[in-house]
Amino acid sequence: MNNRMELNFLACPQNESFARVAVAAFAVQLSPTLPEMADIKTAVSEAVTNAIIHGYRGWTPEKGGMVYLKAEYDQRHVLTVSIRDEGCGILDVKQAMQPFYSTGEGSERSGMGFCVMQTFMDAVEVDSAPGRGTTVTMRKYILGEIGLRQERILDEIG
Amino acid sequence: MQQAKALQDRVTVVLAGELDHYTASQIRAQLDEILQDPTLNHLVLDMGNLTFMDSSGIGVLLGRLRILQMRGGSLSVKNMQPPIAKLFRLTGMHRVITVLDEFKGGQSE
Numbered sequence: 001m002n003n004r005m006e007l008n009f010l011a012c013p014q015n016e017s018f019a020r021v022a023v024a025a026f027a028v029q030l031s032p033t034l035p036e037m038a039d040i041k042t043a044v045s046e047a048v049t050n051a052i053i054h055g056y057r058g059w060t061p062e063k064g065g066m067v068y069l070k071a072e073y074d075q076r077h078v079l080t081v082s083i084r085d086e087g088c089g090i091l092d093v094k095q096a097m098q099p100f101y102s103t104g105e106g107s108e109r110s111g112m113g114f115c116v117m118q119t120f121m122d123a124v125e126v127d128s129a130p131g132r133g134t135t136v137t138m139r140k141y142i143l144g145e146i147g148l149r150q151e152r153i154l155d156e157i158g
Numbered sequence: 159m160q161q162a163k164a165l166q167d168r169v170t171v172v173l174a175g176e177l178d179h180y181t182a183s184q185i186r187a188q189l190d191e192i193l194q195d196p197t198l199n200h201l202v203l204d205m206g207n208l209t210f211m212d213s214s215g216i217g218v219l220l221g222r223l224r225i226l227q228m229r230g231g232s233l234s235v236k237n238m239q240p241p242i243a244k245l246f247r248l249t250g251m252h253r254v255i256t257v258l259d260e261f262k263g264g265q266s267e
Contacts, residue, residue, distance in 0.1 A: 013180035020210075038241030045212040049179040108186070110217040112249050119248045 003029060004072035011052045011065040011085065019069055019083075020044040026071050027079055030142040039120040040079070040140060044069075046113040047083040047136045053109075055087030055134050077142045084135040090128040097126065167231075168200040174207035177215035186218050193222065199231030202258065206237030216251060223255060234258050 005026050009015045020041040027040050048067060056065035068084040090096045097118075102111035117124045121138040128134035164170075169192060177185060193201065201222060205211075223233040236258040238246060246252050 013178075016178050016180050017176060035240065035244070038244070041210065042212050042241065042245060045178055045210075049212065049214060053179060108182075108217040108221040110213045110220060110249075112213040112216055116213050116245065116249065 002072065002074050004070070007069040008066055010061065011056045011059070011067050012061055013052060015067070016045055016048050016052070019048045019067070023069070023071050023081055027142065030073055030077050030079060031144040032142045033145060033148060036142055036144070043117045043120045043138055044081060044083070046116050047138065050113050050136070051083055051085035051087065051134065055085035057088060059087070077144065079140050079142055080137065082135055082137040084133060086133040089130045089132045090126070090134055091130050093126045093128055164198065167197055168202065169198050170202040170204055172204045172207060176210040177208060177218065178210065178212050179214040182214045182218050186221065189222055193225055199226065199229055201226055201231070201233050203235045204237050205235055205239070205242060208242060209239065211242045211245060213249070216249060219251070219255060232256060
């Protein structure tokens with residue numbers, strides 16, 4: 001079956017944990033393995049953190065920047081998570097997605113956020129422009145325990 | 159961060175809970191307080207009780223590595239749980255930070 005959920009929350013660091021746990025709880029319906037669950041949590045954490053520290057850079061909590069999160073899955077067990085902010089946007093998306101690239105000078109950012117998202121999910125799309133905010137859409141095929149069993153059987157029969 | 163054990167110029171710190179952007183500043187400050195002791199050159203992070211880490215945590219580790227390297231020291235980690243070991247491996251951190259034990263549930267390379 002198909003399913004869908006949406007969450008809107010204030011762009012504050014306390015909500016990073018809330019967001020990743022919420023998406024993981026939603027994804028449980030696909031019976032993911034523990035490593036798949038960890039991948040989802042890590043990728044969501046990266047995208048939400050980017051929205052908060054880069055998208056809304058320089059914003060105060062009083063200004064009320066919001067993060068808009070949507071998650072859905074379909075009959076193929078493809079989980080899609082999109083995370084949108086209405087912040088400053090990205091001037092050069094290609095450059096921003098390069099490993100070790102960071103605009104957070106002096107703040108010990110690793111510059112690995114997009115790299116982690118791309119590694120832990122199967123597809124990552126970024127839609128952004130200066131002053132227009134950013135939407136990160138990530139997809140992951142959830143193999144789950146059924147897929148692992150299938151792999152074991154295939155190994156057995158050679 | 160739960161405890162610190164110092165032996166000569168080496169200190170072992172046990173990290174617990176989650177290391178993300180929200181918790182990074184507190185953990186960074188606590189580690190830097192420990193590293194204010196100029197006799198400590200080698201920091202070992204026991205990550206056995208760390209249940210989550212993302213790239214914000216990598217930033218914290220790389221920052222401490224830089225401090226320690228400037229005084230001729232080193233940063234090592236041990237007891238990483240599988241998801242954190244995977245993050246470490248896939249981001250190449252195992253090439254710059256010493257892993258003192260085998261990755262749990264994952265390949266070391």
